[in-house]
Amino acid sequence: MAKFGSALFNRLVIVIPYAWLLFFFLIPFFIVIRISLSETAVAMPPYLPVFDLASGFGGFIDNIKQFSIDNYIWLTEDALYTKAYASSLWIAGVSTFLTLLIAYPVAYGMAQAPSTIRPTLLMLVILPFWTSFLIRVYAWIAILKPEGLLNQLLLTLGVIDQPLIILNTNWAIYIGIVYSYLPFMVLPIYSSLEKMDHSLTEAAQDLGCTPIRAFWRVTFPLSLPGVVAGCMLVFIPAVGEFVIPDLLGGSETLMIGKTLWNEFNANRDWPVSAAVATILLLILVVPIMFFQHAQSKADAEGR
Amino acid sequence: MKSLGSIRRSFAPWADPNSVPFIAVKNVTKKFGDFVAVDDLSLNIYPREFFALLGASGCGKSTLLRMLAGFEQPTSGEIILDGQSLAGIPPYKRPVNMMFQSYALFPHMTVENNIAFGLKQDGMPKADIAARVEQMLKLVKLDKFAKRKPHQLSGGQRQRVALARSLAKRPKVLLLDEPLGALDKKLREETQFELMDLQQELGLTFVVVTHDQEEAMTMADRIAVMAHGKVVQVATPPEIYEAPNSRFVADFIGDVNIFDGTVSSAGNGTVEIATQTGFTVRVASTEPPAVGAKAGFAVRPEKIRVGRDRPACAPLNAAQGEIWDIGYLGDMTVFHIKLKDGKVVKASSLNAVRAVEDPLGYDQEVWISFDENAGVVLKD
């Protein structure tokens, strides 16, 4: 009995992550795809066809026949969407790069700090999460606006004599994304640096590397897994970011998250917004799959 | 006793007052906060010497080595290498390479690239690097593993990569921190001899840290026994073993029986000590302590004879007891003999023949005895 129980338990444990994936990713994803293949309608829900169990299997087939890829064709025809995708990728890419530039030294400093104060530093990195994300983004408006804190400080110091226009530009978006996502970059890099054997850099120096060369030849390559993880954790959500471009960006800033929000809420065009979301997912997932494939191949070659 | 050093090899620059040390450690102290890890230590190491630092865990061996490599700076004192002070010279500019206690192989590089690492730093031409790497791989017998990553190697193979990497640059001095610590006994013994051959072949100076005394005895030209950040004795392995200069060294290296007592007479190159155990020992001694002084007598187990008959020298250098324990080790047998006053003495004898008629057994009354030059006087 006990044996049977534990076998059942083992099976359950395996089932949990799959069930999670099924209910919270795959099913919603298929619903999104299904909506993206439908037509807009002034109805509730606002698309056609709608499945009805009462119509039986024949009705189901009829419904399937009504599916079309018109929405996807529409996306390629209107330059707005292509531009929005491109500009989202660009903004996310630049912000990810800027985040990396700031996060790496922070993580490095944390990993070099005495082990007694590391937990405190870690706490400080996570601390901003304790206040609302929205409030923190609003705070940036107060900082960046023409008569905001930053401009007042710079004017008082005499660094500038005209207020800088930062708010409602792409720079404000970069600042907002870098600020909001910094911990997601710091933590994985920190964890890859922290577990690194200190004697490796000593060995590199022993073999003739200056400390800087030792960093580039040993420390940095070994921290790459953390860098890659951090970049993905920042880049992926940044591409679809809505709140930051909406609050900090200008009216001409084009980001796919904003476009999607407009389609969904302003135009009430669920099928097109579903198509936008599906393409966004493909844009993000396909390169990652290629990347992982290349990595596992490189790993296999090392053997 | 001095002559014992030359039994091993005719290499003895330390005995020649004209020879110039290659590494001179002068009154070096290293403190970590209040803790003194290396305490006013001085040492001379000569070119082409195989020098071992031996001592218990935490006595400062690695710290001394790390100061030679440049990873730690002495708090006071100075280190001179080949006539040049090393003060302020960073690790990457020292003609010294180190093999790390943990090997410290670069996990993202193949064996080949690990070995080539230092050569690339020096800007050696590509063709020369390839040739040197191949030579190193042959030397450590890893030619077949050139393209593997460290995590695909066994512990022994990794250790050999670490060795090859530290040797590739032909450093003037190779520092080895417990190089064989991770190996099993058999591989360790094999590698000890490989290391010795290598050192001879390349004509390098080796400084090896170990806390395995057998390893130090096997490999080194000279051994420095360290305790609490100080050097207690520096001498050749036979000298260290046969003529320890202190109770600590006698006790630390090998097995020893120590009898405490008072000097009862001295002169004519011998000294007599009345031991607390009740018998008197007469020992050859060139610099005997004063009569009446406290002294110890140290004698190794294999220099003690065990027999049923009263030895001719009795009552000098002989005592009666009973066999308390017998340990048969194959090549030899160790007896624990309990003397009249309860002191247990260790004696060992070689099993030169396969079967002994009427061997000594438990609880038998026996005599132990030894020659006048079998042991040494300890003054401390």
Ligand SMILES: Nc1ncnc2c1ncn2[C@@H]1O[C@H](COP(=O)(O)OP(=O)(O)OP(=O)(O)O)[C@@H](O)[C@H]1O
């Ligand atoms: N960076 C450091 N900070 C503080 N104390 C240290 C530091 N490095 C070493 N010590 C202390 O100095 C002493 C000597 O250390 P060391 O590493 O030289 O010992 P060791 O002889 O190599 O020992 P083992 O045989 O265990 O390797 C130890 O008590 C150690 O705790």
Ligand SMILES: [Mg+2]
């Ligand atoms: Mg050590």
